[in-house]
Amino acid sequence: AEILRHALPQVTIVNAGLSGDTTTGAVARLSRIAGRLTWALVLLGTNDARRHGDAPILVSHAETRRNLRVLDAALRRRCRHVRWVTPPPIFAPVEAEPDLRWEPADVAAKADLVRALDPSAVDLWPGFAPEHLSPDGLHPSPAGQRFIADRVLCDEALCSGA
DSSP: OHHHHHHOTTSOOOOOOOTTOOHHHHHHTGGGOOSOEEEEEEEOOTGGGOEETTSOBSSOHHHHHHHHHHHHHHHHHHEEEEEEEOOOOOSSOEEETTTEEEOHHHHHHHHHHHHHHOTTSBOOOTTOOGGGBOTTSSSBOHHHHHHHHHHHHTOHHHHHTO
16 A cells, blocks of 8 residues: 555555455445545455464355455445455465464465456466565565555556546
């Protein structure tokens, strides 16, 4: 969001994301969106794929699909334009403390759900490389943040104002 704020100084940018947020959490916070917005740019899904110990993924694929649909419908009522962004890939299993992990296939499935919801979503997978991730293997590095911002800024729908 900060890169976009500097790249688009004429635009008011509000980062409504929360660290560790899931699509379930985003649905719960929908009521906080007040008034009409011009754009909603949504990148969710990675934390839905989070696993705690040997438990299944935090948010099932079916629940993620339902949550994405609820979010999309609500945002389209409040915003002139809604743009979805796939969660970026991870390239190896990620283990974090305490006992948290992400599997590449789980994150890929969440990205597929975003693509199914919006076939014109900004897809971060083509061109995203291991150097776009920080040493933890999960979060975007500075180069990854620039890559994401460039993909969003160069998106045809965003650039054309469609």
